[in-house]
Amino acid sequence: MTTLRTELCDALGIEYPIVLAGMGPVAGKGEPVASAELVAAVSNAGGLGVLGGVAFGPDVLRAKIREIRSLTDRPFGVDLLLASAFLQTRARGEAGAPAPRPAPPRIPGESLAAVRAIAEELDVPWLEAPRGASGPSMLPPEGKSWAGAQMEVLLEEEVPVFASGLGSPAPFADVLKAHGVKILSLVGNVRAARQVAEDGADYVVAQGTEAGGHTGRIGTLALLPQVMDAVAPRPVLAAGGISSGRALAGALALGAVGGWCGTVFLVSDEANQPDLQKQRILDATAEQTTVTRLYSGKTMRNITNPLIEAWERHGLQAMPMGMQGLLVRDLLYSIEQAGRPDLLMNAAGQTAGMLNQKRPAAEILHEMVEEAAGVLANLSGRVTVEVPA
Numbered sequence: 001m002t003t004l005r006t007e008l009c010d011a012l013g014i015e016y017p018i019v020l021a022g023m024g025p026v027a028g029k030g031e032p033v034a035s036a037e038l039v040a041a042v043s044n045a046g047g048l049g050v051l052g053g054v055a056f057g058p059d060v061l062r063a064k065i066r067e068i069r070s071l072t073d074r075p076f077g078v079d080l081l082l083a084s085a086f087l088q089t090r091a092r093g094e095a096g097a098p099a100p101r102p103a104p105p106r107i108p109g110e111s112l113a114a115v116r117a118i119a120e121e122l123d124v125p126w127l128e129a130p131r132g133a134s135g136p137s138m139l140p141p142e143g144k145s146w147a148g149a150q151m152e153v154l155l156e157e158e159v160p161v162f163a164s165g166l167g168s169p170a171p172f173a174d175v176l177k178a179h180g181v182k183i184l185s186l187v188g189n190v191r192a193a194r195q196v197a198e199d200g201a202d203y204v205v206a207q208g209t210e211a212g213g214h215t216g217r218i219g220t221l222a223l224l225p226q227v228m229d230a231v232a233p234r235p236v237l238a239a240g241g242i243s244s245g246r247a248l249a250g251a252l253a254l255g256a257v258g259g260w261c262g263t264v265f266l267v268s269d270e271a272n273q274p275d276l277q278k279q280r281i282l283d284a285t286a287e288q289t290t291v292t293r294l295y296s297g298k299t300m301r302n303i304t305n306p307l308i309e310a311w312e313r314h315g316l317q318a319m320p321m322g323m324q325g326l327l328v329r330d331l332l333y334s335i336e337q338a339g340r341p342d343l344l345m346n347a348a349g350q351t352a353g354m355l356n357q358k359r360p361a362a363e364i365l366h367e368m369v370e371e372a373a374g375v376l377a378n379l380s381g382r383v384t385v386e387v388p389a
Ligand SMILES: Cc1cc2nc3c(=O)[nH]c(=O)nc-3n(C[C@H](O)[C@H](O)[C@H](O)COP(=O)(O)O)c2cc1C
Pocket: 021, 022, 023, 024, 025, 026, 033, 052, 053, 054, 079, 080, 081, 164, 165, 166, 186, 207, 210, 211, 212, 213, 214, 239, 240, 241, 242, 243, 260, 261, 262, 263, 264, 266, 347, 348, 349, 350, 351
């Protein structure tokens, strides 16, 4: 059997330095792409599966963690977003009274009108999304924050690895360390890398702009060495574009201890998204992704579609995270009801252009391992190196 190990494997108790990115829900649906089934498949294949836990309230999160444990006895992780909105504590109600619900933010009328105009342009009949179902559905329990309540579950369930996709691990670093939980923090620039390293991240994940989902502006090849220099000797994983053994080998050669991989697993059998969306990723070229603030208010890479093009053409100012979702919720609901899959959100990275086969996650992972090992083992056959004594 092929060996491909780094210090990450020893520290996390895994066989190969390949980590499944903790991908959350797409198209506003509650279930994440990196579901229990995909997490277990990656962990069972020798990598580290990471659950996209951001949208799960405490009870469901606990159930999902237990489901993973029923499918694998290998290590795994949970990814949450530590955005400021998820760290705000919900006030307690007066004795006996229900806790107050936060007032819904006010969306400017002209933004709403522009969104309606986009629907008209795209021939999508306007419908209002049912308010009950889509209210602030991510409402923290009384006296807790959304992320704080999730974190309690991670600790109680003894999850060995926590990944933060956004924000600093500072509020939870001490307690996580006291419980022996390893902390991975995603960053897209050097400033954030320094911050999360100072705030307690055990591993910094340098995510280049190639990545699917929320992403920054700097390419992986440029970002990785700069992040490594900034946080040394803290170990760094590479993310964004790691969809082949060749790319993984390149990242390891640069000094990364592993790859954090999203897009390549989006087209796995176990990835929790409709076949239609998988097929669009398989069909896409590397140029058919666009970074847009349309869906969440933050820059997010998606397979291009006419809705994104219309939004960008209108030149609208996106609202902050949370509010942007409220701004576009009727539009996205109308699109869904109109049965317009051509307009659906489909987060994916630039390596969509090299993916052309849907298959089991284990097969994807093992092929990456074989290819990376082959590249690294044969490097001396292709590159002549002489280092003077
Ligand atoms: C569909 C999708 C959903 C994502 N959701 C999350 C998330 O909830 N949390 C997070 O930390 N990263 C999320 N990401 C980003 C990934 O963690 C990862 O950094 C990225 O996919 C790596 O680049 P790659 O797509 O080129 O492999 C998401 C990415 C995709 C494609």
